[in-house]
Amino acid sequence: MSLTLFLILCLNGLQYGLLLFLIAAGLTLVFGVMGFINLAHGVQYMVGAYLIFAFTALTGNFWIALLLSLITALLIGLILEYVVFRRLYARSHLDQVLATFGIIIFLNELAKVLFGPATLSIDTPELLSGSIQLTEQLRYPVYRLATIGVGLVVAVGLFLTISYTRTGMLIRAGSTTPEMVSALGVNIKQLFQIVFGVGAMLAGFAGVIAAPIFAIEPGMGDNILIIAFVVIIIGGVGSIGGAFVAAILVGLIDTLGRSLMTEFLGLLFNASMANQIGPALASMLIYILMAAILVFRPKGLLPAKGVA
């Protein structure tokens, strides 16, 4: 295997990891602050992808469509929070699972009805199409580099917001002792709503930037939701820093594993054996990592302070 291929895989892994981070960040904040387990978070990712598809078709311009998609994703998140989720915060996790499962079923079917069951795709925006020469042999698509850049900017922005702003302070306080924060005169409901809306928008944003790379299809959010859970468990629930480290780790391991596992096993076993178990083992890698973390650091790599 050449160094060039390895570099490309690393970049792909980084990009996948940052996408996972955008989804996991909202999920971990919503869970950390409200103790609310939102299975429908993955659906927000699908909603984002369909929104950019619809708005691009409508306006013909990726950038206007991007703006409209983000606003709509935020609105959908706020509406869902207002109509359904708000009533579930005080309920048991079982109730939360059931209700959000119902929302997944509904939105997946709605996407199928509105856009058809077939996979859809959109073009990369013109400004970011093409590829650039990184080293002598390595060309890499600009769009993918741009998603890496945007992902990093969002990660830094989130980290600064949580660590240094008043809202971030309230979010951290709210995740430890919501009653106390509320008693001090903070409108905790409004805080929940902000966190929820931003989380939904981030997941929608992940869907938007994934749309030109992956296929847009009903149910596309379900699998990525579960990977986001794995990310959260590895990173430590409620911790943005943990989510970031874990997301990059999972992105790299998954991407490298899928490409290199068969080759690696080929060194140990004969070729047909490697071809048999390579793909199976590759798809298990991140779960094995999760299991190892559970054994050695049950609270995750970088657990949030105060989260029991």
Add this chain to the structure above:
Amino acid sequence: MMDRGALIGGMIFALLLAMPVLLPILGAGYLTGLLIKAMLLAIAAISLDLIIGHGGMVSLGHAAFIGVGAYATAIGLESGIEEILLLLVITLAVTGGIALITGMLALRTSGVYFLMITLAFGQMIYFTLTSLAAYGGDDGLTLWSLATLFGSDIVQEGEGLYFFVLAALFLSWFSVWRISQSRFGRVLRAARDNPQRAEVMGYPIVRYQLIAYVIAACIAGVSGLLLVQYAEFVSPSIAAWQRSGDLIVAVVLGGLGSRNGAILGAFFIVIMEEFLSSIFHEWRLIYGPLLVILVLYAKGGLNDLIHPKSREAS
């Protein structure tokens, strides 16, 4: 209360026993297949109720064990093992073994972490099944030979299969009921309601929970075995996490930890799916919001059934 549970249970089984005679008279013999499907779902739901209803462990990966059982059976059949009792032993050993390992890891945590981890392990099993290229991979595997009972093909189709599934349903129902009534079941509920208290009283609660988890997985595996026998086909989709969600819906609709609830819930789901999908192709547009409304507004919010206060403290 106990007598009422036995009475309703008896009525359910008497009705199911009479169905193969009743349905042809009513001219609805084609419903036998639907009933078998409902019974298979009920077996898995009963097992899930042991860990959710009695154990308070919300697992979102239970359907994976149906998949493991089904694939253990299918792979056994493919390698020439045809005796159903032998396949049963294999199925129990494989599902039990996998449940033991994943359960030991998942039970290092509790509450919502347990939920996420069982979901992740379930998905891991699902993807492992899709990558079994030798056994059909994504597309699944059609079985050309089915299991026999002592060399006879009585359990392969028609009434023989129906009564065999019914017997399995009865055994699952009866054993989960006996387990829940035993000292073991009481410790399990004590651990659900207040883990610290149960621990202080000297019970190694994780060991109890792990045993319950393994038993539940084994019963779900049996449901997978019978599913192969009924459908003559196996594919990874039976292990998808959405199926685990359906199982939870069945358990909660029927009433957690109640004796007949899981059976009623499973039958309700299968019949409703059949009914809704026959009148409205996009029936999931109704089913989804229906779930939300049930959770939000059903009496006591479905919540009172599982003693939420002590659960949330844990």
